[in-house]
Amino acid sequence: MAFSNESxxxxxxxxxxxxxxxxxxxxxxxxxxxxxxxxxATEYFSPSEYERMYFKKTA
Incomplete structure (x- = not known):
């Protein structure tokens, strides 16, 4: 059996x-x-960028 996905x-x-x-x-x-x-919702940043900025502010 084969499975397909359009990435x-x-x-x-x-x-x-x-x-x-x-x-x-x-x-x-x-x-x-x-x-x-x-x-x-993340001020037009990617989730990774937003998370990095968030943790930088709280450190």
């Missing part, structure tokens, strides 16, 4: 196991998505 609008990945698909999705979410996306 971007232009590429499609096919995984041979569910475990490999889950690992790939986790890596995309943790490494790429959470470091890149911005949101108005």
């Amino acid at each position: 971007s609008s232009t590429s499609r990945h096919i995984y041979r196991t569910r475990e490999k698909a889950k690992k790939s999705l986790f890596e995309y979410t943790k490494i790429f998505y959470n470091n890149k996306r911005i949101h108005s």
